[in-house]
Amino acid sequence: MRILLVEDESKTADYLARGLGEAGYRVEVARDGLDGRHLIEEADFELIILDVMLPGLDGWALLRLIRRHGQVPVLFLTARDAVEYRVKGLELGADDYLVKPFSFVELLARVRTLLRRGPLRERERFQVAELHMDVLKRRVTRGETRLALTNKEFALLQLLLEREGEVLSRTLIASEVWGMNFDSDTNVVEVAVRRLRAKVDDPFARRLIHTERGMGYVLEDRG
Amino acid sequence: MRVPASLSLRLSLLFALVSLGLLGGLGAYLYHALGEQIAWRDDQMLQGRLERMEALLDDGESIAALRRRPLLYANMLGNRESLLWILDTQGAPLIEVNPPGLPVPDLPPAPEGRLGAHPAVESTRLAWRSLEHDGRRLTLVAGKTLGERERMLAAYRLRLWLAMGAGAVLACGLGWIVVRRGLRPVRRLAARARTIDVTHLHRRLEAHDETAELRELSRALNQMLARLEEGFAQLSRFSEDLAHEMRTPLGNLLGATQQALQRERTAEEYRQLLGSHVEEYERLSRMIETMLFLARTEQPARALPRETIDLRDLAEQLCDYFEGMADEDGRELVSDMQGRVTANLDLLRRALANLIDNALRHGRSGTEIRLVSRREAGDWHLGVVNHGAPIPDAERARLFERFYRGDPARSRPVGTGGLGLAIVRSVAQMHGGEAWCESDTAVNAFWLHLPAGDDDRVDSGPGRR
Numbered sequence: 001m002r003i004l005l006v007e008d009e010s011k012t013a014d015y016l017a018r019g020l021g022e023a024g025y026r027v028e029v030a031r032d033g034l035d036g037r038h039l040i041e042e043a044d045f046e047l048i049i050l051d052v053m054l055p056g057l058d059g060w061a062l063l064r065l066i067r068r069h070g071q072v073p074v075l076f077l078t079a080r081d082a083v084e085y086r087v088k089g090l091e092l093g094a095d096d097y098l099v100k101p102f103s104f105v106e107l108l109a110r111v112r113t114l115l116r117r118g119p120l121r122e123r124e125r126f127q128v129a130e131l132h133m134d135v136l137k138r139r140v141t142r143g144e145t146r147l148a149l150t151n152k153e154f155a156l157l158q159l160l161l162e163r164e165g166e167v168l169s170r171t172l173i174a175s176e177v178w179g180m181n182f183d184s185d186t187n188v189v190e191v192a193v194r195r196l197r198a199k200v201d202d203p204f205a206r207r208l209i210h211t212e213r214g215m216g217y218v219l220e221d222r223g
Numbered sequence: 224m225r226v227p228a229s230l231s232l233r234l235s236l237l238f239a240l241v242s243l244g245l246l247g248g249l250g251a252y253l254y255h256a257l258g259e260q261i262a263w264r265d266d267q268m269l270q271g272r273l274e275r276m277e278a279l280l281d282d283g284e285s286i287a288a289l290r291r292r293p294l295l296y297a298n299m300l301g302n303r304e305s306l307l308w309i310l311d312t313q314g315a316p317l318i319e320v321n322p323p324g325l326p327v328p329d330l331p332p333a334p335e336g337r338l339g340a341h342p343a344v345e346s347t348r349l350a351w352r353s354l355e356h357d358g359r360r361l362t363l364v365a366g367k368t369l370g371e372r373e374r375m376l377a378a379y380r381l382r383l384w385l386a387m388g389a390g391a392v393l394a395c396g397l398g399w400i401v402v403r404r405g406l407r408p409v410r411r412l413a414a415r416a417r418t419i420d421v422t423h424l425h426r427r428l429e430a431h432d433e434t435a436e437l438r439e440l441s442r443a444l445n446q447m448l449a450r451l452e453e454g455f456a457q458l459s460r461f462s463e464d465l466a467h468e469m470r471t472p473l474g475n476l477l478g479a480t481q482q483a484l485q486r487e488r489t490a491e492e493y494r495q496l497l498g499s500h501v502e503e504y505e506r507l508s509r510m511i512e513t514m515l516f517l518a519r520t521e522q523p524a525r526a527l528p529r530e531t532i533d534l535r536d537l538a539e540q541l542c543d544y545f546e547g548m549a550d551e552d553g554r555e556l557v558s559d560m561q562g563r564v565t566a567n568l569d570l571l572r573r574a575l576a577n578l579i580d581n582a583l584r585h586g587r588s589g590t591e592i593r594l595v596s597r598r599e600a601g602d603w604h605l606g607v608v609n610h611g612a613p614i615p616d617a618e619r620a621r622l623f624e625r626f627y628r629g630d631p632a633r634s635r636p637v638g639t640g641g642l643g644l645a646i647v648r649s650v651a652q653m654h655g656g657e658a659w660c661e662s663d664t665a666v667n668a669f670w671l672h673l674p675a676g677d678d679d680r681v682d683s684g685p686g687r688r
Contacts, residue, residue, distance in 0.1 A: 180540075181569070214501025215501070
């Protein structure tokens with residue numbers, strides 16, 4: 001999976017390139033708009049991450065150029081959290097945006113979602129280790145034990161299962177499970193995960209839901 | 224036309240203009256009155272002359288006799304302006320006194336006597352009368368050329384113009400002086416206002432010793448100054464608080480990092496450190512995001528996208544969200560909210576979430592938190608009612624200020640960083656409303672007021688207090 005990152009701030013570009021590389025993507029970095037244009041015209045990418053404030057040629061111009069070339073997904077980064085900016089970006093054909101400062105986990109989640117787009121299918125069954133979920137029957141079992149979950153606990157577990165192995169930030173969880181799309185500073189998500197864990201993990205020997213300090217939560221079988 | 228910039232100049236010019244109009248009107252009236260008076264007097268004289276001629280004829284003097292006594296009428300006429308004709312039936316002059324040498328007038332018969340101009344010569348005035356004398360029809364004509372009268376009136380006119388001009392100039396000058404004097408309090412006010420700057424915002428304009436109009440102005444300006452001073456003080460306090468609030472996480476980051484660098488650590492210790500750093504960074508980032516949010520809400524009346532919101536659904540969503548947290552503390556979230564309100568969904572949700580969060584933080588464990596809605600005269604009041612220790616009046620007033628944290632012993636360290644309720648107030652103000660808190664011995668209620676018909680009140684933006 002090749003990703004083009006157009007970002008002029010060198011520290012940002014460095015850590016993003018490193019992080020995306022570690023997550024298994026091949027990343028090309030363009031440090032200004034003209035470089036970016038060159039790469040867009042020369043090579044094919046599966047995803048383009050675009051800072052809109054660029055020297056040389058700004059992100060909007062690049063976005064227009066990209067849309068003339070094809071339908072590759074574009075995620076734009078902006079330091080300005082004004083509504084006009086978001087609207088402009090989305091109108092020009094960007095697929096998603098992030099406002100700086102953003103968390104890396106958040107970026108990774110968006111990148112994965114954008115790259116997954118297309119054959120996204122609602123799964124009806126999940127299984128991790130001996131944990132089973134049947135979405136249609138709303139049944140969750142672990143081994144022989146049937147787990148009684150509330151609606152929101154069920155939704156949270158389903159989200160973790162759908163993104164098995166991915167670290168999910170608190171913000172993402174709040175917005176996916178409760179539709180609360182602002183950066184709330186309450187520990188609602190922490191509490192919810194703790195309560196879910198009490199049912200899913202605590203009575204059993206092997207833990208499936210893990211806390212990544214400072215990042216979020218991940219569900220995976222770590223053996 | 225461009226209006227002159229100086230008020231004094233403008234007023235004195237207006238003064239001059241008004242005086243000119245008045246003097247002009249008066250002058251014109253006097254001039255016409257005089258003209259009419261003179262004309263009337265002349266007509267009287269001409270008619271008198273006709274009567275005397277007639278009397279002479281009636282006394283039996285024949286025309287021939289009269290002709291022979293030229294001295295009689297020459298004396299009587301005596302100057303070069305007067306005219307006299309006695310015409311026979313054919314209009315030929317029997318007697319003629321005509322120093323300017325005008326043609327003999329051809330006049331219609333007038334047994335009753337008539338007045339008019341000479342049919343062939345302008346600026347003359349004639350009086351004539353037809354009568355029978357010795358079996359003949361005669362026409363007596365007395366007249367006057369008007370040259371002298373016109374010269375006199377012209378001289379009078381000239382004088383009037385001069386007087387008017389002088390009057391206007393005088394009025395302008397006097398007006399200037401009067402206006403300058405009259406505007407002296409304004410200059411005093413300006414001088415006083417000039418001494419007020421950022422470091423002297425406490426100064427006020429003196430309102431009591433001014434004229435009534437200026438007193439009103441001074442009062443209004445003083446009120447404006449008071450508002451500015453308050454806003455300015457709030458702003459300074461706020462920058463100070465902001466710096467302080469940012470110093471805490473920065474201090475943690477700096478200190479913890481330096482402490483960790485004292486010696487080699489295990490990978491796990493480094494991981495712990497970085498994790499703790501992320502938490503501090505998130506705190507900072509959230510603070511900045513909130514600050515930006517608050518700053519944006521203070522921009523004057525930006526169009527706020529609104530939609531119809533079902534309160535019951537919104538309350539249910541919020542209860543769902545906070546249910547776990549409430550449950551942990553043995554508390555229950557109960558919603559009595561219902562109805563439809565027109566507002567910005569994201570903002571309203573955020574404000575209510577902050578109120579619930581606030582209630583969870585400060586309320587007593589094991590009690591219930593109630594979400595209520597009330598409609599009064601079209602206005603919506605949305606409240607979060609909570610059981611807890613009463614909040615003193617002084618504190619209640621400041622609760623909605625940024626970074627205000629109430630009793631330091633009571634509040635828990637992590638949290639909204641003292642901005643949660645400030646956001647609630649901002650949201651209320653963006654909708655043209657207000658937020659406040661009621662407190663009695665057992666119950667604290669936080670209210671969000673959303674005025675009705677906000678769409679036709681575009682001007683009541685967030686800037687209003």
